[in-house]
Amino acid sequence: MFNQMRTDYEVQCPVQKYQTHIFSTDPLMIYIEDYLSYEETRYLLHLADPLFIQSPVSKGYRLNEYDLSIRSSKSAVLPNDPIVACIEKRTMDFQGYQSVNRLEDLQVVKYGISDQFRPHFDWFGGMENPRVSTIFAYLECDDCVGGSTQFPHYRGAFPANWCKFINCEDNEDNRAAGGVGFKPIRGNAVFWRNLYENGTGHPGVWHAGMPVHQGRKFGLNIFTRMQNAYVGDDTSSSVEDSSA
Incomplete structure (x- = not known):
């Protein structure tokens, strides 16, 4: 099955019919239904x-550190x-048909029981080639509990229709971090813009991968740089210093 899929995609990229919903304009956050097909997630x-x-x-600038208490x-x-x-290509077409050379290598992330990524930014001050935007897509979390993508600084209101994508109930993730949390629904994705137009980081995109309480969560990190991305540069997510 996968061999034939590779052959088909090599000939022509299929049209993936996704739906977009603007959740916030400041910061810009867009929810994307069916960004990935079921076959693509598999x-x-x-x-x-x-x-x-x-x-x-x-x-800060110490890259490739490992701290299990954070991530x-x-x-x-x-x-x-x-x-x-x-x-x-789909990602850069979505962002105005920009060059795929601005993308970092795509990264799949796996969260088991109690795994998390504490609140962080995908940018930090002084990056020479900052990440202008992030897409986090969900590959699998069919039987899991927890694991929302949480934005603790969000304070806006939203219609009840959003509750099919967002944790509206009084659950552990909302109590622990506050703000708003997107449910990990297979094939769907959240896009957000990390920077203001002047290139400075937006504090509203402070976000976390909340702990998984049951099952496993798989996601896809897609980062777009301001200029062409280069192998070996400042590609890791930053963790805000407690003194900041």
């Missing part, structure tokens, strides 16, 4: 399976591949 999990290593964090997930950087290439 394929990415298959591709990532032998590649997982401990997820790093960065503290306890596993990560897999995906290799060049026809399906990956089509998802990269």
Whole structure:
């Protein structure tokens, strides 16, 4: 099945019919239904399976640090591949048909029981080539409890229709972090813009991967840089210093 899928995608990227919903304009946050097909989520999990290593964090400019009290997930950087290439093209078409050269390598992340990524930014001050935007897509969390993508600083109101995508009930994630939490629904994704127009970081995109209480969660990190992305540069997420 996967061999034929690779062949098909190499010939032509399929049209993925997704729906977008603007959740916030400041910061810009867009929820995307069906960003990935079911077959794509299965394929990415298959591709990532032998590649997982401990997820790093960065503290200031110290890259590839490891601190399980901050981030306890596993990560897999995906290799060049026809399906990956089509998802990269979809991502940059979504953002105004920009060059795929601005993308970092796509990363699958795996969260088991109690795994989490405490509140952090995907940017930090002084990055020479900052991440202008993030897409976090959900690959699998069919039987899991917890694991929402939480934005603790969000204080706005939203219609009840959003409750199919957002934790509206008084649950552990909302009590622990506050703000708003997006449910990990397979194939769906959350897009947010990390920077203001002047290039400075937006404090409203402070976010966390909340602990998984049951099952496993798999997600896909997609980071877009201001300029072409380069291998080996400042690619890890930053953790806000407690003195900031």
